Amino acid sequence: MNFFKFFMRPELDYTTITPFSPLHILALIILIPFIIFAASYKNKSEKSKLKFKKILGWTMIVTQTVIYIWFVWSGTFTIHESLPMYSCRVVILFFIYDIFIGNSNIKKVSIYWGLMGGILAMSVPDMYQYKFPHITNFHFFIFHYCLLIGAVFYIVADQVKLTSKDLLYVLKFTLIYNLGLLIFNLLLSTAYPTANYGFLVNPPAVLSSIVPLSGPIYMIIAQSLYLISIVAMHGVYLLIRKIFK
Numbered sequence: 001m002n003f004f005k006f007f008m009r010p011e012l013d014y015t016t017i018t019p020f021s022p023l024h025i026l027a028l029i030i031l032i033p034f035i036i037f038a039a040s041y042k043n044k045s046e047k048s049k050l051k052f053k054k055i056l057g058w059t060m061i062v063t064q065t066v067i068y069i070w071f072v073w074s075g076t077f078t079i080h081e082s083l084p085m086y087s088c089r090v091v092i093l094f095f096i097y098d099i100f101i102g103n104s105n106i107k108k109v110s111i112y113w114g115l116m117g118g119i120l121a122m123s124v125p126d127m128y129q130y131k132f133p134h135i136t137n138f139h140f141f142i143f144h145y146c147l148l149i150g151a152v153f154y155i156v157a158d159q160v161k162l163t164s165k166d167l168l169y170v171l172k173f174t175l176i177y178n179l180g181l182l183i184f185n186l187l188l189s190t191a192y193p194t195a196n197y198g199f200l201v202n203p204p205a206v207l208s209s210i211v212p213l214s215g216p217i218y219m220i221i222a223q224s225l226y227l228i229s230i231v232a233m234h235g236v237y238l239l240i241r242k243i244f245k
Helices: 002-007 022-043 046-074 087-100 104-123 135-157 164-188 215-243
Strands: none
Touching: 022 046, 022 104, 022 135, 046 087, 046 135, 087 104, 087 135, 104 135, 104 164, 104 215, 135 215, 164 215
């Protein structure tokens, strides 16, 4: 019971798993076999692929359901931080929608955003300020594992082909979404000054000490970096196809 209370505690520790600490490196190592396993479905039957996708989809649903139950139970849910507005939270909903209902455009966005969110988050984890072990630590890694596993599965096993036209579509989609999200942040900031969905107003805490920019200049750069990242993810997509051809 004491461990359960510690694991689920709402009180912040104001410290968490740091980038490239032993725990972070272990999490990266654990991810590798899952990526390889997802890619191994390339030569399996459509029935097996569908089963894998549904297991992945239910994992996503359970993961998000559990963390939102904790948000409410612990009293840590806030309008300015807990809504599913970050691109990672949005794209996991896209994955779930495509897995269980299906939509080719949503699938394309899911691949680019899944790769971007997964790679960036696993490279520089910006986590809730809780020492390990805590429910939010585990949620962070499982959540982003799902994004990368889903993207790799689509690319390798489902053999989704992305063209320059698809890249342009996702760039437009990303720009429109982020502009809308920036406006939402600014409107929300009248009541919640720290509103920063998508890190479009200020850099994430883990990078704040090395990113001195703020205000409109930062906002413009943040929007541009999202688009540059999407283009970079097209390169990652091509690399993954080459590795697992």
